[in-house]
Amino acid sequence: MEYKEHHLKGVIEYTPKKFGDERGWFMESYNRQALEKLGVNVAFVQDNQSFSVKNVLRGLHFQKPPFAQAKLVRVLSGKALDVVVDIRKGSPTYGQHLKVVLDAEQSNQLFIPAGFAHGFLTLEDNTTFFYKCSDYYNKESEGGLLWNDPALNIDWNVTDPIVSEKDQVLPGLEGFISAF
């Protein structure tokens, strides 16, 4: 198992150990104890999966407290540029973001604590995105930030992504009052 902490405190990139043989490979894709050793003490209650063609951009999303969600995200097929934005009030890295390429072949995962907006851009066709959430979906608690808000300054390296109508009208960071 390999892990890497990033400049946004609490975000951890995690790659389970793979056991390869002539049949292929095996890995423990989720092991609560292994994550606890990295300081992640979270009970996940919902698994989500989405499938996207190339250049789909979903996000940036979060759920407000008391339905805030920590997430453990990865791709099962394809590749995605994952982006998280720190929206924790008073955080020294408030408004800053982190980009990580999630790659099915590499099998890397990202743990994202509550208090972050999350989104991703698919870099390949047939990208299956899979994630565990620490709380249930609650429509009324949904929140979001505009993916290309200049104040966020995220270089997605894409010109015309496929974005849902809902995500095209999300607010920017200016005037945003964080619920975290």
Ligand SMILES: Cc1cn([C@H]2C[C@H](O)[C@@H](COP(=O)(O)OP(=O)(O)O[C@H]3O[C@@H](C)C(=O)[C@@H](O)[C@H]3O)O2)c(=O)[nH]c1=O
């Ligand atoms: C997120 C979610 C959506 N839905 C429904 C609502 C809607 O009709 C349909 C599609 O929802 P969305 O357009 O919000 O799906 P999507 O844009 O894929 O939303 C996801 O984006 C990524 C970036 C995240 O981080 C997730 O937490 C989630 O917000 O699925 C659920 O039933 N349960 C859920 O947990």
